[in-house]
Amino acid sequence: MSHPTSSRSSVSSSPTRASATEETTTLLPPTTNSHNHAHSHPHPHTPVHPHARKTSISARSVSGRSVAGSVRNYGAVSGRPGPSEQAPRVSKVGQRRILTTFPLQATFFILTLLTFAAFALSLILLLNTVFDFSVKILPYRGSGFTEFWISLIGAWIGLGGVLFFSHPSYLFFLTTLITLILHIPILFLTLLTPSLKRSHTPLIIIPLVLTVSTLIFTLLSNGLVRRAKKKESLRITRMLTDAAGRERANEEATARALVGVQGKGFWSRLLGFFGGVIGLIAGLAGMILVTLLLIDLSISAYDGSLPLPASYSKLVKTQPTSSQWPIEIHLACTPLSNTSSSPSLPTIVYTSSSGVPGSLALLPTPIPPANENAENPGRWLFDLQEQGKVGRVCTWDRPGYGFSDILTNADMGGISDSLWQALDNSGVIEESKKRGLLMVGEGYGGLIMRIFASKHPEHIHSFLHLDAQTASTYFNDISTTRYISYITTRLFQSIITPISLNRFTSILLRKSTSLSRIIASSYPLPSTSRLNENLRKxxxxxxxxxxxxxxxxxxxxxxxxxxxxxxxxxxxxxSEDRMNNNENWKQGQRILAEEITSEEGLLDWIKIKNSNHFVCESQEGKQICEDSIRKLLKQ
Known part of the structure; x- marks a missing residue:
């Protein structure tokens, strides 16, 4: 008579004594067979065998119901949650467990640190393009724009790796790997090409090392998280299918599907989707940018093999007091003529206007894409020299222009010192000591010429100002709004030059040559200054x-x-037209003629009609310029 009581006691105590096998199998979905369903709830007065519940559970089948439909409210036993409640909890615990292991924590910390360092370096290099932070241990002679982009690529991809650390994407992994591989030829180009090595090393090594390290740890974190998630998934699968696997061979596939459905809810799948898309965009952006940088550096390496534009051109080493390291200045001085009058004539030194390399005057014809009837500024002086009407003529590329290196700053004292040292180190000063130098300054070059003459007055023969800038026209305290506008527009135009949007396009359209990319100029029109990042800087x-x-x-x-x-x-x-249209310019020219130049020194002040800023270009203006040179040579 005590057997029923014993049986009920056995049943009521079975949940607390259920084995691991029983607990695992309760996560499997129930059968849809009506026969088994009818027997799954015994009559309350019917005696129940102690092992009847276990046998009932293990005999369940999922063949008649889809996995997605079977994950809710099935397999629940009184006092025990069903699989829809247990499996997500197991997945979340596993997620927390794999992301808090020491290898992943260390990887995440290092990746975050590298990303922050890359962003900080990008900001420093961006500011360095405007305010120079040069130090002696980094004697680079380039623009710094390329280094900025390399650092920014590392910061961008590193940020993607940090934000989607727990949701790694195969596409992000692939694009990051390609970006890393593309940095290898960049390193070899900058180290093995003489022109690039001089312009970029050793500064470029810092962003390269930082970016490569960031990319490596991004790939490492992506792989480690995916591997850890796969191992955790297999662990949960084995836990769910261990007991039933011995009885039903197809239960493992069902359990795998069950884990996939329960482990990824709607928001998890949505986050994973957006993470994959954003990761792909981040990876593609980095890959495209580094490809454009590689193309641009390849073009620069090719252009760097171009010889100097004239047989008498030379690169002269100089180091102004304002410079942290020596730079090379391109100086071109025609050889002394064999005529007896040549040594007795002063040497003419031409300094070009802002945005115009002096070496452009060496070319008899304009270079593409300039119009065929355009005139190269300063060319008329070399025409006079070839005709034997003047003595030696010199022109030069200011720092950052044409074939000259970039100076660490743009103060006019340092620029004028570069000219003096280039003339002195090449022997021109010694050879012209007898008659001195006839200084010809056009536009901005007029300011450089005045500072040069003030430092070396004993070597000056005379001056020819060609619509020259003055302090009242060049130096302005502009408003903050206008200043910011100048910075944003010119800075943006400058920093995009290394990503090959202009140079590569001009090559494809055959609108530029190596010479026109090196001797890039804002005049004659159309401007080619966008083709040279050094000139932009x-x-x-x-x-x-x-x-x-x-x-x-x-x-x-x-x-x-x-x-x-x-x-x-x-x-x-x-230029009379410019004076009539600009009262400030008119006032500046008057000050130059009546206050800066003494009454004793002023031979003539000529206002040329129908001329632009380059007054020697028109037929009338060219004749006046030539007559002015002849008049000064007679003094």
Missing amino acids: SRLQELIGSQSKSSKSFRELLESSYKFPSTKPTIILS
């Missing part, structure tokens, strides 16, 4: 470092006025 330096009245250049120009040889023979040529 120099013009940016001129804008930021020189145009303010609080700049070092302005102070140097003021100080030079006390030593300026104002009594030397001087002719001033001004």
Whole structure:
């Protein structure tokens, strides 16, 4: 009579004594067979065998119901949650467990640290393109724009790796791997090509090492998380299918599907989808940018093999006091003529306008894409020399222009010192000591010429100002809004030059040559300054470092006025059209003629009609320029 009571006691106590096998098998979905379902709930007065529940559970089948439909409210036993409640809890615990292991924690910490360092370096290099932070241990002579992009690529991809650390994407892994591989030829190009090595090393090594390290740890974290998730998935699968696997061979596939459905809810799948898309975009952006950088560096390496534009051109090593390291200046001086009158004539030194390399004057015809009827600024002086009407003629590329290296800053004192050292180290000063130098300054070159003359007045023969800039026209305290506008527009245009959007396009359309990319110029039109990042950097330096009245250049120009040889023979040529259209320019030309130049030194002030800023281009203007040179040579 005590057997029923014993049986009920056995049943009621079975949940607390259920084995691991029983607990695992309760996660499997129930059968849809009506016969088994009818027997799954015994009559309360019917005696129940102690092992009847276990046998009932293990005999369940999922063949008649889809996995997605079987995960909710099945397999629940009184006092015990069903599989839809247990499996997600197991998955979340497993997720927390695999992401808190020491290898993944260490990888995440290092990746975060590298990403932060890459962003910090990107900001420093961006500021360095405007305000130079040069130090002696990093004697680079390039623009710094390429280094900025390399660092930014590492920061961008590293950020993607950090944000989607727990949701790794195969596409992000693939694009990051390709980006890493593309950095290898960049390293070899910059180390093995002489022109690139001089411009970029050793500065480029820092962002390269940092970016490569970031990419490696991004790949490592991606692989480690995917591997850990796979191992955790297999562990859960084995736990769910261990007991039933001995009885039903197809139960393992069902359990795998069950884990997939329960482990990834709607929000998890949505987050995984967006993580994959954003990861793909981040990886593709990095891959495209590094490809464009590689193309641009390849073009630069090819252009760097171009010889100097004239047989008498030379690169002269100089180091102004404002520079942290020596730079090479391109100087081109025609050889002394064999005629008896040549040594007795002063040497003409031409300094070009802003945005125009002096070496452009060496070319008899304009280079593509300039119009065929355009005139290269300063060319008329070399035409006179070839005709034997003048003595030696010299032109030069200011730092950052043409074939010259970039100076660490753009103060006019340092630029004028570069010219003096180039002339002195090449022997021109010694050879012209008898008659001196006839200084020809056009536009911005007029300011450089004045500071040069103030430092070396005993070597000056005379001056020819060609619509030259003055302190009142060049130095302005502009409003903050306008200043920011200048910075944003010119800075953006400058920093995009290394990603080959302009140079590669011009090559494909056959609108530029190696020479036109090196001797890039804002004039003659159309401007090609966008093809040379060094020229962009120099013009940016001129804008930021020189145009303010609080700049070092302005102070140097003021100080030079006390030593300026104002009594030397001087002719001033001004554009009448520009003076009529700009009252400030008119006032500046008047100050140059009546205040900076003494009454004793002023030979003539000619206002040329129908001329633009380059007054010697028109037929009438060219004749006036040539006559002015002849008049000064007679002094």
